[in-house]
Amino acid sequence: MRTTAQWIVVWLAVGFATEALAQVPYQRLKNSDREPDNWLIYGGNYGSQRFAGLTQITPENVASLRVAWAYQLRGGGVMESSPIIVDGILYVTEPPSNVTALDARTGKPLWHFVPPVPRDFVPVGLFPTNRGVAVLDDKVILATIDDHLLALDAKSGIVRWNSLIADKADGYAITQAPLAINGKIVVGVGGGEAGAHGFLSCFDAKDGKLLWKTYTVPRSATDPGADTWANGSWSNGGGTTWNTGSYDPDLNLIYWGTGNPAPDWNGEGRMGDNLFTCSLLALDADTGQMKWYFQFSPHETHDWDSSEPPILFDATVEGRPRKLVALANRNAFYYVLDRTNGEFLTGVPFAKQTWAKGLDPKGRPIKMPAEQIEPSVEGTLVYPTLTGAINWTSPCYSPLTGLFYVNARDAGAWYVKGERKMAPGNSVGIVGGGGGGGRWGPADETTTSIRALVATTGEKKWEYRMVGDSWTGTLVTAGGLVFSADAAGNFFALDAQTGQPLWHLLLGAAVRSNPVTYAVDGKQFVVDSAGNTLFAFSLP
Amino acid sequence: MIFVRSLCGLLVLAALSQSRFAARQQGPPPGSPAPSQTSPADKLTPDDIATGQQLYAANCASCHGVDATGQLGPNLRGVVQRRGEQGVFGIVRNGMGGMPPVMSINDQRVWQVIGYLRTLGESGSKEAPTGDPAHGKAVYEAHGCATCHTIGTEGGSVGPPLTAIGRSRAPKYLSGFLLDPGKNPPSDMTLPERAMNTGYLLVHVVTKDGREMTAIRVNEDTFTITLRDVAGHFYTYDKNTLKAIEPEPGKSVMPSYGNLSATDRNDLVAYLASLKGTE
Numbered sequence: 001m002r003t004t005a006q007w008i009v010v011w012l013a014v015g016f017a018t019e020a021l022a023q024v025p026y027q028r029l030k031n032s033d034r035e036p037d038n039w040l041i042y043g044g045n046y047g048s049q050r051f052a053g054l055t056q057i058t059p060e061n062v063a064s065l066r067v068a069w070a071y072q073l074r075g076g077g078v079m080e081s082s083p084i085i086v087d088g089i090l091y092v093t094e095p096p097s098n099v100t101a102l103d104a105r106t107g108k109p110l111w112h113f114v115p116p117v118p119r120d121f122v123p124v125g126l127f128p129t130n131r132g133v134a135v136l137d138d139k140v141i142l143a144t145i146d147d148h149l150l151a152l153d154a155k156s157g158i159v160r161w162n163s164l165i166a167d168k169a170d171g172y173a174i175t176q177a178p179l180a181i182n183g184k185i186v187v188g189v190g191g192g193e194a195g196a197h198g199f200l201s202c203f204d205a206k207d208g209k210l211l212w213k214t215y216t217v218p219r220s221a222t223d224p225g226a227d228t229w230a231n232g233s234w235s236n237g238g239g240t241t242w243n244t245g246s247y248d249p250d251l252n253l254i255y256w257g258t259g260n261p262a263p264d265w266n267g268e269g270r271m272g273d274n275l276f277t278c279s280l281l282a283l284d285a286d287t288g289q290m291k292w293y294f295q296f297s298p299h300e301t302h303d304w305d306s307s308e309p310p311i312l313f314d315a316t317v318e319g320r321p322r323k324l325v326a327l328a329n330r331n332a333f334y335y336v337l338d339r340t341n342g343e344f345l346t347g348v349p350f351a352k353q354t355w356a357k358g359l360d361p362k363g364r365p366i367k368m369p370a371e372q373i374e375p376s377v378e379g380t381l382v383y384p385t386l387t388g389a390i391n392w393t394s395p396c397y398s399p400l401t402g403l404f405y406v407n408a409r410d411a412g413a414w415y416v417k418g419e420r421k422m423a424p425g426n427s428v429g430i431v432g433g434g435g436g437g438g439r440w441g442p443a444d445e446t447t448t449s450i451r452a453l454v455a456t457t458g459e460k461k462w463e464y465r466m467v468g469d470s471w472t473g474t475l476v477t478a479g480g481l482v483f484s485a486d487a488a489g490n491f492f493a494l495d496a497q498t499g500q501p502l503w504h505l506l507l508g509a510a511v512r513s514n515p516v517t518y519a520v521d522g523k524q525f526v527v528d529s530a531g532n533t534l535f536a537f538s539l540p
Numbered sequence: 541m542i543f544v545r546s547l548c549g550l551l552v553l554a555a556l557s558q559s560r561f562a563a564r565q566q567g568p569p570p571g572s573p574a575p576s577q578t579s580p581a582d583k584l585t586p587d588d589i590a591t592g593q594q595l596y597a598a599n600c601a602s603c604h605g606v607d608a609t610g611q612l613g614p615n616l617r618g619v620v621q622r623r624g625e626q627g628v629f630g631i632v633r634n635g636m637g638g639m640p641p642v643m644s645i646n647d648q649r650v651w652q653v654i655g656y657l658r659t660l661g662e663s664g665s666k667e668a669p670t671g672d673p674a675h676g677k678a679v680y681e682a683h684g685c686a687t688c689h690t691i692g693t694e695g696g697s698v699g700p701p702l703t704a705i706g707r708s709r710a711p712k713y714l715s716g717f718l719l720d721p722g723k724n725p726p727s728d729m730t731l732p733e734r735a736m737n738t739g740y741l742l743v744h745v746v747t748k749d750g751r752e753m754t755a756i757r758v759n760e761d762t763f764t765i766t767l768r769d770v771a772g773h774f775y776t777y778d779k780n781t782l783k784a785i786e787p788e789p790g791k792s793v794m795p796s797y798g799n800l801s802a803t804d805r806n807d808l809v810a811y812l813a814s815l816k817g818t819e
Contacts, residue, residue: 120646120647121646122645122646122647193598264598379606416597416601416606440603443727443737443738444737444738444741444787444789465762466762467760467761467762468760468761468762486761486762486763487761488761488762489761490761490762490763492762504762504763506761506763
């Protein structure tokens with residue numbers, strides 16, 4: 001029996017240990033690759049590589065992987081969250097914008113936070129969900145569906161500050177995980193289907209004060225890019241920044257993708273390239289100033305946002321060491337750029353596409369004739385489909401194999417052109433971006449495949465074909481495994497070198513999230529959600 | 541074990557998916573028409589209706605067809621008249637059968653869509669059946685259709701129930717289906733995340749030890765495929781044990797009724813078109 005005094009000592013010791021461990025200074029985030037036991041950043045590291053240095057689970061033993069624990073959502077809905085794990089505590093989000101801290105060993109809840117989202121608020125054009133949080137110092141940072149940025153105490157979930165990112169009345173809604181950098185929180189917005197004007201904003205991590213805000217589409221006729229929108233059509237908006245980007249601490253540049261111009265499927269009223277929609281932007285982290293941009297899909301008319309996670313890596317290209325950024329685009333092309341200046345290096349299709357003959361030497365698409373690809377009243381069959389060759393889920397990159405692993409969708413859709421009505425000022429935009437929509441492509445054709453691409457060239461090394469329309473990201477480990485899931489909810493492990501399937505388990509519902517891995521007390525866990533349940537797997 | 545004969549409840553449910561629209565009507569939301577009262581749809585302006593049309597194109601047309609006559613999901617022409625504004629609102633918000641709840645548009649926009657649907661009228665087709673439904677019923681009974689199909693509570697389960705077939709299928713479709721059942725089959729809605737797939741698809745499988753089977757696909761994922769024979773037995777195969785998996789689009793377990801006289805077929809179509817459910 002311990003005495004009361006002994007218990008207090010134990011309690012204090014645990015308390016102080018938690019105090020010390022709960023601190024995630026910027027240096028830990030910057031050097032996150034040095035502590036593979038934790039998953040500190042949405043994309044695994046600042047390069048969004050989703051590569052984990054853990055080696056306990058291997059191709060030789062993965063067949064004995066089993067469920068260690070499961071956590072079910074308290075509310076309804078489907079979990080799309082990519083958890084953050086810090087020193088044995090796992091932070092996961094639930095629809096619409098709730099946060100739960102779990103004991104990463106057992107899955108038992110430690111605290112649960114529900115922000116006061118108005119019950120009657122329904123965002124336009126997107127499902128109210130949340131894809132994760134950021135951590136910095138002693139705070140967990142959450143962006144809510146109704147556009148608040150909240151800093152929560154990492155130990156209790158108590159709100160430390162609350163800032164407004166945007167006004168939901170203007171069509172803005174947020175589902176992404178913020179990105180924490182040195183003393184700052186960077187966060188984008190969704191709402192391109194509501195005519196919202198995209199922007200990226202940066203807040204002081206101490207108190208939530210706005211530091212800078214950079215719009216991605218012109219706000220006046222004299223703004224950069226305004227001449228690429230005929231007749232002032234920039235006022236329609238678009239170019240939202242709805243998926244989490246990446247960061248290069250050495251270059252101090254933030255890399256963030258932008259979404260479609262508005263209205264989506266009818267470009268007649270917005271002739272021109274519509275800058276800076278469907279682009280990758282490189283912004284100075286201190287000022288928000290644009291260092292360079294690369295537009296993947298000029299004058300986009302199929303809802304192929306360029307919001308996919310940009311993966312940063314370094315490699316030698318034609319004998320020269322380069323700092324690179326790779327992006328598997330919703331438009332079905334895989335791009336490699338020089339991330340110091342945006343120079344286009346390579347671009348090849350990674351999924352079925354019928355809209356472009358190829359890319360020119362600058363990376364600009366050489367489109368097929370308009371009558372073959374533009375949405376029409378009766379519908380035009382074009383590949384990829386409405387949801388794209390990839391959507392918000394994350395690919396991954398292994399520095400050990402030099403491969404880029406992407407869940408690629410091969411499917412088409414009949415694209416339909418409608419009226420191009422958008423409300424001036426865009427406060428009451430038309431859902432779906434207006435201007436049309438789409439219908440499913442031919443029956444039985446939709447397949448998804450895990451494709452391993454040589455990261456520097458996009459050359460396909462192997463592929464693993466799945467049945468159906470999978471919406472799961474990929475994870476690659478130093479143990480030599482790639483994790484993902486098929487549409488039915490089979491969570492599986494592939495050999496990272498060959499793509500051979502090594503293990504799978506049917507989880508009973510679609511897996512719509514990105515798998516992550518971590519270790520506690522020397523035991524490696526892999527977690528992913530299926531339906532409303534988060535599953536953690538480990539070796540026996 | 542490669543020839544697993546499985547009759548688990550889950551698969552039975554999956555196999556009966558085509559009847560989910562009928563089977564899952566519990567509780568008030570996706571149910572019967574609301575009592576007559578002022579509906580938010582009554583207050584809509586022509587601009588609202590036009591907006592509703594755009595909302596429909598962007599959010600609904602991919603499953604219910606650009607002209608709302610049905611594709612992956614059922615024909616929505618006349619759905620407001622049949623189920624009432626509140627009934628449709630409940631379906632949109634709560635989902636139904638293979639349709640997930642739609643939460644990406646706000647209440648006002650749902651009402652705009654309902655207002656638009658209300659303008660579309662009762663039928664997906666202006667075509668009206670011309671045959672004699674009473675004689676068509678006799679044709680139905682004489683040719684053993686009930687062996688495979690259920691109307692109301694009576695009949696077989698090989699094919700989809702026909703209790704409300706007149707609501708979701710136009711006479712022209714029914715007539716064409718009787719001639720060539722494999723040509724334009726219904727969609728498989730058991731797993732919406734699998735995207736659009738053919739329902740009642742015949743699949744021929746050959747096991748590595750040489751056994752063969754052709755039956756209706758009721759479920760398939762990356763690792764397994766489950767077939768159902770006409771006797772209602774389920775067969776789940778680990779794909780590793782199969783030498784060949786050959787879908788047979790264009791074929792159907794249902795025979796062609798091209799041998800019916802034009803009058804009999806026309807009357808049978810009129811009977812089927814008259815089946816509007818039991819509510």
